[in-house]
Amino acid sequence: MTDVDLSAIDADRERIRATYLKPDRPASSARGLHHFAIVSSDVERTVRFYQEVLEFPLTEIFENRDYRGSNHFFFDIGNGNLIAFFDFPGLDVGPYAEVLGGLHHMAISVDPENWASLVERLTENGVPHEVHSGVSVYFRDPDGARIELIADPLGEMYGQHVL
Secondary structure (H helix, E strand, O other), rough: OOOOOHHHHHHHHHHHHHHHHHOOOOOOOOOOOOOOOEEEHHHHHHHHHHOOOOOOOOEEEEEEOOOOOOEEEEEEOOOOEEEEEEEOOOOOOOOOOOOOOOOEEEEOOHHHHHHHHHHHHHHOOOOOOOOOOOOOEEOOOOOOEEEEEOOOOOOOOOEEEOO
C-alpha cells in the first residue's frame, strides 16, 4: 500500500458502522441466493472440477435462453444454494480478471470435517492453494475464478457473527 491513511480508513469504517448498522435489523426483502453465475471456457472441465474435486453435485444443464448454443449449468453448494455457469461458444470472452465491480472471490461454507479432506483433494489434484487461519483455503478454478472454502458456519466469520 502506498500512502494510505489507515487511521482515516478506521474512522470511516466506524462512521459507516454507526450510521448504517442497525441494532434492530429489519428482515431482508430477499429469500436467499438463487444462484451465482460465472463464465466457463470448457463445460466438461468445469463439471469435473466442481463435481469431482470439490464434491459439488451437478444438478442440471440446459441451453442458455440468452445465447443460442450456450450451456447454463448448476452445482449444489448446500443450503438450497447454487453456483451456475455459462459458456459462450464462438464468443471470445477473454481470460478471468479481477476488476472493480467484478468477482474477487466466492466463499463457500463447508463442514469442518469435510474441510481438511477437500484441502487434501486440492493437493491430490495439483490445484495450487493457500490455507489461512486453519479454516480458509483459497484457490482458483480452471478459469481463474478465486474460490474460498471456509470451515466457519454460515453467518460467522472468524468467530464473529456477521448475520
